[in-house]
Amino acid sequence: MHCELVVPGLFAAPAAVRMPSVELLLARGRCTSGGSHTYETWLRDAFELEASLPAGALTLLAAGGEPGSDWWTRADPVHLRLMRDRLVFVPAAALRIQRGEADALCEALNRHFGPQLHVQPTDAERWVLRTSEGLAVAGQPPLELAGRDVTLAMPPTASALLNEAQMVLHTHPVNEAREARGEPAVNSVWFWGEGRVPRIASKRWHSVTADDPLALGLARAATMQHRPLPPSAAAWLDRAPEDGRHLVVLDSLRAPLALSETGEYQDAIARLERDWFAPLLAALRGGRMGMVTIHVPDAAECLAYETIRADLRRFWRRPKRLEHYA
Numbered sequence: 001m002h003c004e005l006v007v008p009g010l011f012a013a014p015a016a017v018r019m020p021s022v023e024l025l026l027a028r029g030r031c032t033s034g035g036s037h038t039y040e041t042w043l044r045d046a047f048e049l050e051a052s053l054p055a056g057a058l059t060l061l062a063a064g065g066e067p068g069s070d071w072w073t074r075a076d077p078v079h080l081r082l083m084r085d086r087l088v089f090v091p092a093a094a095l096r097i098q099r100g101e102a103d104a105l106c107e108a109l110n111r112h113f114g115p116q117l118h119v120q121p122t123d124a125e126r127w128v129l130r131t132s133e134g135l136a137v138a139g140q141p142p143l144e145l146a147g148r149d150v151t152l153a154m155p156p157t158a159s160a161l162l163n164e165a166q167m168v169l170h171t172h173p174v175n176e177a178r179e180a181r182g183e184p185a186v187n188s189v190w191f192w193g194e195g196r197v198p199r200i201a202s203k204r205w206h207s208v209t210a211d212d213p214l215a216l217g218l219a220r221a222a223t224m225q226h227r228p229l230p231p232s233a234a235a236w237l238d239r240a241p242e243d244g245r246h247l248v249v250l251d252s253l254r255a256p257l258a259l260s261e262t263g264e265y266q267d268a269i270a271r272l273e274r275d276w277f278a279p280l281l282a283a284l285r286g287g288r289m290g291m292v293t294i295h296v297p298d299a300a301e302c303l304a305y306e307t308i309r310a311d312l313r314r315f316w317r318r319p320k321r322l323e324h325y326a
Helices: 020-028 039-046 055-062 099-116 156-170 173-180 213-221 233-239 254-258 262-285 309-313
Strands: 002-006 030-034 071-083 086-090 118-123 126-131 188-195 207-209 225-227 245-249 291-295 302-308
Touching: 002 262, 020 262, 020 291, 020 302, 020 309, 039 213, 055 071, 055 118, 055 126, 055 188, 055 213, 099 118, 099 156, 099 173, 126 188, 156 188, 207 213, 213 225, 213 245, 233 262, 254 262, 262 291, 262 309, 302 309
Parallel strands: 002 245, 002 291, 207 225, 207 245
Antiparallel strands: 030 302, 071 086, 071 126, 071 188, 118 126, 291 302
16 A cells, blocks of 8 residues: 655644654655645646646535536635735634634625626635636635735736625625624635636546545546545544555645644644554554655655655664754
């Protein structure tokens, strides 16, 4: 069995954090690819897509929907904070939106736009919009923009639509209640990831395990086995086949890293070490697994490290802190 882990944000760990299992896997393994990408770009390339990543259609597909031949885009709920001469972007991951709030806000948007557009929440933080081919949204994924000035980052062809949506959301009772509780209003949506469901010929993996809807949507589009992420590698190994290549997406570091939530990041990376890296290292040592590959899309230099059982005997390659790879 070959387990491939995708762990964006891994090398942002503070210097004081020690991760003995993953440090050993990295030190004894070999670098197989270089460069730096966003997580979304890594997914696009890994699944051999010819065009950009159609995040809207894939998110709907992962939720059990049927995008058909329509064009979809993500229309994620966000908060735009006015700061004198700039707008600071706050993504949904920081807003703690409830599903009932998402449903009510999407209903208001659909009532306003009528049959022209249809917004649908797949969960509280991820909304999708059926759109026309000519909308040409060019927005970046929300986590990439967290805390940044988005005055110049607005998708220009969608700006009028955004302005209308902001007017609808501004006076909605959901936002009045949120502001009364001292919570940021959901005062805008963010368009990104337009396109149709892609045709995927690649069969690189036998299975894909993830909570991220983009990875699950790609797996479904490719007719690969796919399942939600279990709480630990032990639970994953209980269900995994004995052979083949299997992709596991561990993306729990992305949101706390983007939101500068240091304590949450440290808690999340400690759970990865305990629940995933340590059990997978033990499985590699015991012969239950033939290879572990760790992909870190946002690494500065080496994007992937491959480690086989025999590599663990290379004692002269001493483990280093994760900051060494940043």
